[in-house]
Amino acid sequence: MYNTYMGDIVANALKKGSLEMLVLALLEEAPRHGYEIGKLIEQRSGRTLRFHVASLYPALYALERRGLVEGHWGLAGNGRKRRCYRLTRAGRRALADQRSLWRTFSNAINRIAKVSYA
Amino acid sequence: MRDFEAAVRRTLGPLPLPPERAEEIILELTHQVEDGYREALARGVPAAQAEAEAMAQLGDGEALRRSIVTSERGEKVWWPHPWAVPRAVCWMALAMVAALCLVPGFRRALGESTSAWSPDRPGLSQRTLETLAAKGAKSHDAHLLAFAALHLEDEFEASRLAEQAITLDPSFTWIGARFIAGERLPKDARVDRVAWARRVCAWDPENAAPRLLAAEPLFHSVIPAGAQGPADDPQIARLAETTSWGEQMQAAFRAPRYDAYGQRRFELVRSVAGSPSREALVWYSAQLGPAVPDFLQVQRYAALVTGKMGPEAERAGRYEQAAGLYWNVAQFGARMEDGAEWIWQRLPARKLEQSAYAALAALAERRGNSEEGAAFALISQRLDKARSEAAYEQARLLRARWQSAGSAAALAWFAACAVLLAALGSIAWAVVAGRQRGERMLGGWRGTLAMGTSYAPGLLLGASCVLYSAMSPYLGTPSDLLTREAVFEEIAPFWFSYWRGAWNPMTSYWDSYAQHMFWPVLSSVAVLILGTALLRWMERQRAAHVE
Numbered sequence: 001m002y003n004t005y006m007g008d009i010v011a012n013a014l015k016k017g018s019l020e021m022l023v024l025a026l027l028e029e030a031p032r033h034g035y036e037i038g039k040l041i042e043q044r045s046g047r048t049l050r051f052h053v054a055s056l057y058p059a060l061y062a063l064e065r066r067g068l069v070e071g072h073w074g075l076a077g078n079g080r081k082r083r084c085y086r087l088t089r090a091g092r093r094a095l096a097d098q099r100s101l102w103r104t105f106s107n108a109i110n111r112i113a114k115v116s117y118a
Numbered sequence: 119m120r121d122f123e124a125a126v127r128r129t130l131g132p133l134p135l136p137p138e139r140a141e142e143i144i145l146e147l148t149h150q151v152e153d154g155y156r157e158a159l160a161r162g163v164p165a166a167q168a169e170a171e172a173m174a175q176l177g178d179g180e181a182l183r184r185s186i187v188t189s190e191r192g193e194k195v196w197w198p199h200p201w202a203v204p205r206a207v208c209w210m211a212l213a214m215v216a217a218l219c220l221v222p223g224f225r226r227a228l229g230e231s232t233s234a235w236s237p238d239r240p241g242l243s244q245r246t247l248e249t250l251a252a253k254g255a256k257s258h259d260a261h262l263l264a265f266a267a268l269h270l271e272d273e274f275e276a277s278r279l280a281e282q283a284i285t286l287d288p289s290f291t292w293i294g295a296r297f298i299a300g301e302r303l304p305k306d307a308r309v310d311r312v313a314w315a316r317r318v319c320a321w322d323p324e325n326a327a328p329r330l331l332a333a334e335p336l337f338h339s340v341i342p343a344g345a346q347g348p349a350d351d352p353q354i355a356r357l358a359e360t361t362s363w364g365e366q367m368q369a370a371f372r373a374p375r376y377d378a379y380g381q382r383r384f385e386l387v388r389s390v391a392g393s394p395s396r397e398a399l400v401w402y403s404a405q406l407g408p409a410v411p412d413f414l415q416v417q418r419y420a421a422l423v424t425g426k427m428g429p430e431a432e433r434a435g436r437y438e439q440a441a442g443l444y445w446n447v448a449q450f451g452a453r454m455e456d457g458a459e460w461i462w463q464r465l466p467a468r469k470l471e472q473s474a475y476a477a478l479a480a481l482a483e484r485r486g487n488s489e490e491g492a493a494f495a496l497i498s499q500r501l502d503k504a505r506s507e508a509a510y511e512q513a514r515l516l517r518a519r520w521q522s523a524g525s526a527a528a529l530a531w532f533a534a535c536a537v538l539l540a541a542l543g544s545i546a547w548a549v550v551a552g553r554q555r556g557e558r559m560l561g562g563w564r565g566t567l568a569m570g571t572s573y574a575p576g577l578l579l580g581a582s583c584v585l586y587s588a589m590s591p592y593l594g595t596p597s598d599l600l601t602r603e604a605v606f607e608e609i610a611p612f613w614f615s616y617w618r619g620a621w622n623p624m625t626s627y628w629d630s631y632a633q634h635m636f637w638p639v640l641s642s643v644a645v646l647i648l649g650t651a652l653l654r655w656m657e658r659q660r661a662a663h664v665e
Binding site for chain 1 (some may be wrong): 143146147175186192
């Protein structure tokens with residue numbers, strides 16, 4: 001019970017902390033709308049990561065307010081009107097910083113926890 | 119397909135954002151839901167279930183709304199608790215309380231609202247009296263000097279002030295009655311009681327009251343104050359025979375008028391306590407003053423006359439003398455009844471009359487004058503019956519007055535407590551939430567506190583109205599009341615119940631304990647709350663520093 005509970009807390013904290021970087025990384029590839037971002041995170045993480053609307057959209061709005069992404073109305077692949085987001089220059093810099101930070105952080109954790117990849 | 123836009127609007131509720139931005143967000147989330155719905159349908163999920171799945175993406179609408187607005191604004195947002203009273207309503211309630219404060223009666227009710235918790239009873243402090251006396255001496259105000267002379271505990275100083283008052287206005291000579299009756303106040307050997315007795319009796323020669331007071335020292339030299347005794351008490355007879363007491367009492371019983379100066383005293387108090395803020399003076403002086411003759415002495419002398427002196431005269435064949443003695447008692451009883459200030463003085467006076475008429479009836483019967491005897495007996499019976507009925511009626515009225523006043527006092531007491539607590543709550547609300555501009559987050563205990571205190575302004579308004587309604591019938595100014603009896607019957611039951619907690623089942627403990635503990639307990643609770651808040655704040659500061 002304790003392990004499950006602590007595991008949830010750690011997982012949630014990791015998810016929450018990494019959401020911003022994940023969104024920025026996906027937008028680096030191409031402008032995308034919210035639904036698409038959510039689906040891509042889910043697919044590419046092998047369904048390990050799933051973000052609720054209540055997390056994803058507020059994160060997008062916060063990034064937009066901070067000038068890291070830019071929202072605009074456009075047409076999606078299926079021809080329907082969607083609000084899409086694209087990375088700004090500041091967003092690219094922020095993504096680079098976050099990647100570097102993540103790399104440092106995960107390496108440190110791996111060294112201590114002796115995590116090895118098969 | 120379901121109207122998802124409407125569903126999203128309902129789920130989110132109003133967004134405190136610029137309208138265009140709010141619309142944009144609603145539209146974007148609608149598209150999210152629609153996409154989810156289509157995807158579910160594509161997976162072969164039935165339409166109804168697909169709709170439910172699509173909407174479930176939004177999760178808790180309130181949480182979503184909070185996080186969206188917080189993200190948009192870049193700061194935590196104050197979300198009033200769903201149960202909190204709207205801020206506008208709170209301010210309106212406080213404005214109404216402020217408007218109520220413009221009503222003088224309400225201000226007086228508020229001013230009196232804490233008097234029940236004060237260990238000090240309303241009245242006159244010696245210091246106040248000294249101040250009044252100094253003011254009176256400076257301004258040559260006989261009223262102030264007379265008032266201080268009547269109530270000051272220092273009898274010598276009081277007699278000095280009385281001299282000054284009488285010099286300024288000889289109509290205040292009646293104040294000297296205070297110095298004649300020395301049994302019920304601390305005595306001061308420097309005060310010449312005999313001289314004061316002569317002075318007052320000379321100034322008011324037709325009044326029985328100062329003569330009765332002058333006779334009291336002799337009477338109390340034999341009979342302690344309040345001591346009961348048989349009608350044919352040999353001590354009383356010996357007192358009448360061996361001292362001048364009998365002559366003094368006889369003169370008092372023959373005086374054509376009985377006036378214990380109650381109305382004069384009350385008028386004096388009214389003239390001094392003219393403003394509502396000094397109304398407490400009325401309560402003090404409305405009680406039995408020191409110049410009221412001791413009724414025990416009157417009763418014992420009347421018993422001596424009707425039980426010993428009259429029958430002895432009858433046995434000696436001096437029927438006219440016996441009849442004169444009885445008649446004198448009956449007349450004195452009638453005069454005392456006329457001059458009495460209230461029922462509790464009138465009833466014993468009537469008892470004197472009744473016993474004297476009974477003695478006259480017996481005398482007439484013994485002398486064979488049956489018609490006269492029957493007439494006197496009838497008068498005696500009627501007086502007795504009237505006395506019983508009046509006593510019963512008075513007791514009934516008094517009980518009813520005290521019961522209703524007691525209920526009103528209990529209501530006022532609880533309303534006063536509620537006003538106090540609600541006022542504190544309103545201040546807390548104004549500090550925590552009332553002054554918040556726009557939307558700022560108040561989480562945790564502060565949010566809960568803000569929600570709780572939002573009820574305080576409404577409670578303050580309600581409690582204020584109840585307090586005013588309960589107290590207003592009893593907030594008459596001294597000038598509204600013409601007699602001491604009016605004071606005692608109309609407003610005293612309420613105030614005595616209010617101050618003494620007569621409605622309280624723990625009355626005996628009230629004066630000695632609860633009343634004195636109220637403020638200490640309240641202060642302790644306030645310190646506890648403030649201390650807890652301070653500790654919480656320090657803990658947060660420490661935690662923030664550690665992070």
